[in-house]
Amino acid sequence: MTSTVGRRFAAQNALGYDARIVNLVPGYAELHEISAxxxxxxxxxxxxxxxxxxGTGTETLALAQANPGWDLVGVDxxxxxxxxxxxxxDAASLDVAFHQGYVADLxxxxxxxxxVSLLVMHFVAGDDAKGDYLRAIAARLRSGAPLLLCDLMEHDEDDLDVIAEYAAARGVQAEALAGIRQRLATDFHPLADDGLRALGAATGFGPPRPYFRGVSFVANELRRA
Ligand SMILES: C[S@@+](CC[C@H](N)C(=O)[O-])C[C@H]1O[C@@H](n2cnc3c(N)ncnc32)[C@H](O)[C@@H]1O
Structure with missing residues (x-):
């Protein structure tokens, strides 16, 4: 993980993540509910x-809670x-496995x-690294298995204005908003729809099928070929 992204998910940032993310990603809760x-x-x-x-386990724990017969493995x-x-x-007495590291380490x-990969691959810079990311997942999926993938996709300033207004309406202060806008430009590496389709095809997945969108955060279902 690059150092800026590493810092983003370290220490105090990790502790404050759950309260922060719902203000920054339009439709965060709905994304998780619809993915489930x-x-x-x-x-x-x-x-x-x-x-x-x-991350902090939101989707892993919700899926385990709702589906006692499923075996959940989280990697980060x-x-x-x-x-x-x-x-x-532990607090919810849920039996799930968390591995520190990358999918390729499994x-x-x-x-x-x-x-499921929610709000992760947009931090992976460049098509080669994104290809490695998807290939490592594909190698561990049975044929026909779905991959639910949500990332910040290609966008323009008008989209960023909407994301900023959404955050402001939820109480994020102007100074913080400027920093967020700056980080969206430097830490995120969005794909266009065509780029995702091509990368999926090259790494063992069928065409993306969109199932949710919060402004420029788009969730797609891709099937392992
Ligand atoms: C924005 S959080 C999303 C967490 C969770 N999926 C959610 O929806 O709340 C992104 C997470 O991806 C992790 N991450 C960054 N790069 C990764 C990679 N190459 N493979 C797996 N996880 C990665 C970060 O450490 C962080 O916990």
């Missing part, structure tokens, strides 16, 4: 689900984010019925 509905529509009672960039390079996730799992033999 997509998985529920696709998977049987017993299934293995890989959560990439599990930030030990500070995972510390929050582990505390939340055993090649691991096989999953679905994967």
């Amino acid at each position: 509905a997509v998985l529920a529509a696709r998977l049987p009672e017993r299934a293995r689900v890989l959560v990439v960039g599990a 390079p930030s030990e500070d984010m995972l510390a929050v996730a582990r505390r939340r799992a 055993d090649d033999g691991e096989s999953f019925d679905a994967a």
Whole structure:
């Protein structure tokens, strides 16, 4: 992970993440709810689900809670984010596995019925690195398995104005907004729709099927070929 992105998910930033993210990503709660509905529509009672960039555990824990027959495995390079996730799992008495590191660090033999990557791949810079990211996930999915992928996609200043107004309406101060806008330009590496389609095809996935959008944060379902 690059150092700016590493800092973003370290220490105090990890502790404040859950309160902060709902103000910064329009439709954050709905994204998670609809992603859970997509998985529920696709998977049987017993299934293995890989959560990439599990962070503080929000989707991993919600999926485990709603689907007691599913085996949830969360992966994230930030030990500070995972510390929050582990505390939340303990508090809710949920039996989920969190691994500190990257998908490529998991055993090649691991096989999953679905994967979720919410608000993660936009931090991966460049098509080559994004390709490696998707290939590592594809290698651990059975054929036909869905990958739910949500990232900040290609956008313009008009979209950023809307995201800024959304955050302001939720109480984010003007000074913080300027910093957020700056980081959206430097730390995020958005793809265009065509770029995602091409990258998916090159890494073992079928065409993206959009299922949710909050301004420029777009969620797609891709099927493992
Ligand atoms: C914005 S948070 C999203 C967390 C969670 N998915 C959510 O929706 O709240 C991004 C997370 O991705 C992690 N991350 C960054 N690069 C990653 C990578 N290459 N592989 C896996 N996780 C990564 C960060 O450490 C961070 O916890």
